[in-house]
Amino acid sequence: MSAPAPPWSHLRAVLFDLDGTLIDSAQDLGRAANAMRVARGLAPLPMARYRPHGGSGARGMLAQAFATAPGRPDYDALKQEFLDRYEGLMYDNTRAFAGIEAELAGLAAAGLAWGIVTNKAERFALPLVAALRLGAATVVCGDTTACAKPHPAPLREAARRLGVAPRACLYVGDDERDVIAGRAAGMATAVAAWGYLGAEADIGRWNADAQLRAPGSLLKLLGLA
Structure with a gap:
């Protein structure tokens, strides 16, 4: 009788969120918001105030810097x-x-394709990924498809580009919307627990298939390290 297949043996590709999962961009996001405050004669805020909201991009930064939100007249x-x-x-x-970088190299060495699905606009994500030389097989951005996460369309588009069925993909992110989008796709x-989770996040309630405490733990989860 053959041994049962490992729980992740069906995987052919891993998709990642970008900000807060693969890259630490919170400082530059916060600096942009603080530059706006300084230009208005306001004191800059501590970076620790911005960091938990790094995954929300402009919306998160402006909420902290100016207490504004989409739909407000000034937003x-x-x-x-x-x-x-x-x-x-x-x-x-x-x-x-x-x-x-070592984790991504380990995935490639194991023959797993990997890509990025982010809500960051192509204007920013594509040149940033290129500058950091991450080597993703595909990058699907917030404006690549008609809908952004938590809609599943960007994840399905990434799987299509990789030539892999969605059921053979794992999506890793640091926001509940990543889990929602992944399940819908x-x-x-899996939750990247080192990311910009937010002060109120209870990742145990997100019902992800796995929680990853630090970069490198994905390879262990998949039995590659």
């Missing part, structure tokens, strides 16, 4: 200014989290 103009400022400094301090899901 659209502030968002445009934020994006323009961020574009000018997004390479300054952003790096892959320690251990990520028919993928297994």
Whole structure:
């Protein structure tokens, strides 16, 4: 009688969120928001105030810096200014989290394809991924498909590009919407617990298939290390 297959033996590809999962971009996001505060005669906020909201991009940064949100009269103009400022400094301090590059190399060595599915716009995500030389087989952004996460369309598009069925993919992210999107796409899901989880996050309630405490633990989960 043959031994039972390992629980992850069906996987052919791993997809990752970007900010807070593969890369630490919170400082540059926060600096863009603080530059806007300083331009208005306001004191900069501590980076620790911005960090938990790094995965929410402009929305998260502007909520902290100016207590505004989509739908408010001032939001659209502030968002445009934020994006323009961020574009000018997004390479300054952003790096892959320690251990990520070795983990990606381990996936490639095991013959697993990997890609990125992010809500970051192509304007920022594509040049940033290229500058960091992450080597993703595909990058699907927040404006690549008609809907962004938590809609499953971006994840399904990434699987299509890789030529892999969604059920043979694992999606790794640091936000509950990543788990929601992954499940809706028919993928297994894992939480990157080192990411921008937010102060109120209870990742045990997200019902992901796995929780990853640090970069490198994915290889152990998959039996590759």
